Amino acid sequence: MSKFWSSRLQRTEPYVPGEQPNDTNVIKLNTNENPYPPSPEVQKAIQQAASEDLRLYPTPTLQELRQTIAEKFQVHQDQVFIGNGSDEVLAFSFMAFFEPGETIRFPDITYSFYPVYAKLFNTDYKVIPVNEDFSLPIESFYDAEGGVIFPNPNAPTGRALSLLEVESIVNGNPNKVVIIDEAYIDFGGQSAVQLVNRYENLLVIQTLSKSRSLAGLRVGFAIGNSQLIEGLNRIKNSFNSYTIDRLAIAGAKAAFEDEAYFEKVRKRIIDTREKTAESLSTLGFDVVESKANFLLVSHPQVDAEQLYTQLKEQNIYVRYFNKPRIQQYVRITIGKPGEMEKLIKETKHLIPNMAN
Amino acid sequence: MSKFWSSRLQRTEPYVPGEQPNDTNVIKLNTNENPYPPSPEVQKAIQQAASEDLRLYPTPTLQELRQTIAEKFQVHQDQVFIGNGSDEVLAFSFMAFFEPGETIRFPDITYSFYPVYAKLFNTDYKVIPVNEDFSLPIESFYDAEGGVIFPNPNAPTGRALSLLEVESIVNGNPNKVVIIDEAYIDFGGQSAVQLVNRYENLLVIQTLSKSRSLAGLRVGFAIGNSQLIEGLNRIKNSFNSYTIDRLAIAGAKAAFEDEAYFEKVRKRIIDTREKTAESLSTLGFDVVESKANFLLVSHPQVDAEQLYTQLKEQNIYVRYFNKPRIQQYVRITIGKPGEMEKLIKETKHLIPNMAN
Incomplete structure (x- = not known):
């Protein structure tokens, strides 16, 4: 705060975007970016x-x-x-x-x-x-x-x-x-x-x-x-x-x-989303029905914030919102099939009675 | 105006930028762009x-x-x-x-x-x-x-x-x-x-x-x-x-x-500005002392709006502001030396008793 700030500036509550790690060696499923390059x-x-x-x-x-x-x-x-x-x-x-x-x-x-x-x-x-x-x-x-x-x-x-x-x-x-x-x-x-x-x-x-x-x-x-x-x-x-x-x-x-490239990419993401949703359901997750390039999911036995933190330790970034009603959910951007397989594999280890 | 416009929108008086002609065959001295390419x-x-x-x-x-x-x-x-x-x-x-x-x-x-x-x-x-x-x-x-x-x-x-x-x-x-x-x-x-x-x-x-x-x-x-x-x-x-x-x-x-490129370009423009100012003074223009990449100039015998229009007919774009106190001035961006020579030559034709 500064005496030079206008009242408009003083009342702002800026948006906080998802983390953008400098490390390129991560699986980045936290800001809904497309895993495929542009045309x-x-x-x-x-x-x-x-x-x-x-x-x-x-x-x-x-x-x-x-x-x-x-x-x-x-x-x-x-x-x-x-x-x-x-x-x-x-x-x-x-x-x-x-x-x-x-x-x-x-x-x-x-x-x-x-x-x-x-x-x-x-x-x-x-x-x-x-x-x-x-x-x-x-x-x-x-x-x-x-x-x-x-x-x-x-x-x-x-x-x-x-x-x-x-x-x-x-x-x-x-x-x-x-x-x-x-x-x-x-x-x-x-x-x-x-x-x-x-x-x-x-x-x-x-x-x-x-x-x-x-x-x-x-x-x-x-x-x-x-x-x-x-x-x-x-x-x-x-x-x-x-x-x-x-x-x-x-x-x-x-x-x-x-347009051909656009169609190919979006279909591939939809396909990966459906497969990922199925895998996560099989693991006991509640998966909100999604028409986007991400899934909001929750697990009855896993604390969402802990899941977010533990995945991050494995270099997998998902998004956690510390907000009412979705505190027990994480949002997972749809990546490439191999990235999602890695996510599923790591997640499995974090669910009680499922770790191998 | 539309019933859907907010009062904020209704009170706007948008800025009008200088003309951006599609024709690339013009000498464009109207929006203070640099005549030299970037580094x-x-x-x-x-x-x-x-x-x-x-x-x-x-x-x-x-x-x-x-x-x-x-x-x-x-x-x-x-x-x-x-x-x-x-x-x-x-x-x-x-x-x-x-x-x-x-x-x-x-x-x-x-x-x-x-x-x-x-x-x-x-x-x-x-x-x-x-x-x-x-x-x-x-x-x-x-x-x-x-x-x-x-x-x-x-x-x-x-x-x-x-x-x-x-x-x-x-x-x-x-x-x-x-x-x-x-x-x-x-x-x-x-x-x-x-x-x-x-x-x-x-x-x-x-x-x-x-x-x-x-x-x-x-x-x-x-x-x-x-x-x-x-x-x-x-x-x-x-x-x-x-x-x-x-x-x-x-x-x-x-x-x-x-930085070397930057220094070279800006010195070249300053140099061209000084030469252009001198040439325009010689033609009888009042040239406002400039530390920018443009000159604001006025001529006792030439109407500024007319000068702007006539130069445009010769495919030379300068900027005219129909505003109090500067109605008898045109603003000329500093271009390459050849462009400024062309400007001087065309301008000369438009001054009474000079159009040889």
Whole structure:
């Protein structure tokens, strides 16, 4: 704390990201990164963009990349906004659509950045307790005073809503913006993008960090009604004219253009997830049904924090959240099959009566 | 306007960056980009970073790059904050140090993004008229209720304050943060970084976009007291955990490590600026004394807007600001010597009695 800090700064409670160990010799299943590299086309595109042109600003409108994304999702480019990772898009969305003094809603167990944004931007919020099985109580999100935000699939549970359930929440808030945070949608959920032309209050946010293996490139995007997108552009152009660098623009475009690679990778992860879920169930774990690239799991005989610590000692990083209702769970990112086998093997040793 | 826009969004008045023509066949002297490419080491570093590791998040603390910058400026790495271009650093600084309801001060003729931030973050401000010769009236910045921000050298005038003058403004505001925006400092000004260990209220912001030819990479940074830097980190970590991508981190580091190249480029630009200023004076232009990579110039017989338009017709882009006090000026970025010769030649044709 310093006397020079604004009241806004004083009330912040910053987000704490998962550990990023410097040691590359670990099995890293803690921050939902993709175990497979990005498409080889991405690397080529970046190498081409690493030219003398770096001396020039990028195009502030990002027109070409917006067009690529628009074509993929069959929307108009005026319905696409691109940001420096989906976290930036979320931050701009809080600024653009949530009014201080009006209470927004999000689930109690969810992406822990939402309350952080709320503190920063002075947004009042009410958390809606998820059901015992971690599903969302749909009707509790209707008629929210200030708007609604939730991830689909939810994080860190992995549970997904059907498109009909999502639509019912959007429909239940005709005068307020409903933001669907689809960071993990490509691993089995149904995207709400197909609803944007029918609901002017719907904003869908996605990222290239997970299914497109580009966490290191920082590109996220929003799709919605052109008036919502215009609003995001106004915020962005009041904040930073050029948020995406030339290399990220080139890499993101190449990633979208290699659909075959994208399909192959996401199917492989879905397949590994299902096999891992089965193995963990066999070991006696309660495995929350997941449509994401991670599993939230709990074991009746193993303390979750201890499991996290013991796995870390074996150089396997998973994520533990010391938070109400999920204190006895760990979240495990889906890695390559060999990594998951190692995880299962080590975990087995830590369960009483199972250690060999 | 849309019924879904927050009051914050409704009051924004977004910044309008200079034109970025798609046509590469123009002489582009309108957005203060560096005419020389970045160091060849930057390209190599980026190509190496464009690896499979793009699937992983960057390090959220940016420790290595902060260390590189700290060593260059002889400060501790806890005194260095890195952002996605200096515009993002400025935005975070407005949030962190300027209190809504308290009036900050900046010059009337200055970087036109400051009032944009002020609108977005609800910061009250008072503009201080610069003197007739565009120098800053130093004492008018003392005892500012909410803090002070100004560029040194100033933009779009190019006029610089001496280190003593800067210090006197910092000293004149012991209880409020004074932000020196040194985007153009490497072209002849005296940096206030050497004062940061003596003044806990001083924040100096620089960028790699100008003197290091990396406008396309989006990296800026702030140097100040560690408590100010901690404040910026809290804002950033309440906004976006990973603001700088892996490629930008690698490229920025390489740029700082090639000091010989940096020195060569900035000296070349200073040299070209002085020659251009002389040529324009000879043509009858009033040339504001500049320590930046641009010149603000006016001609008694030529309408500035017309000059801008006519040069554009000749595929030479300069910047015209339709704003009080500088309506009869154009801002010309310093390009390569050949580009400036072409500019002089075309300009000559547009001056009455000179178009031989």
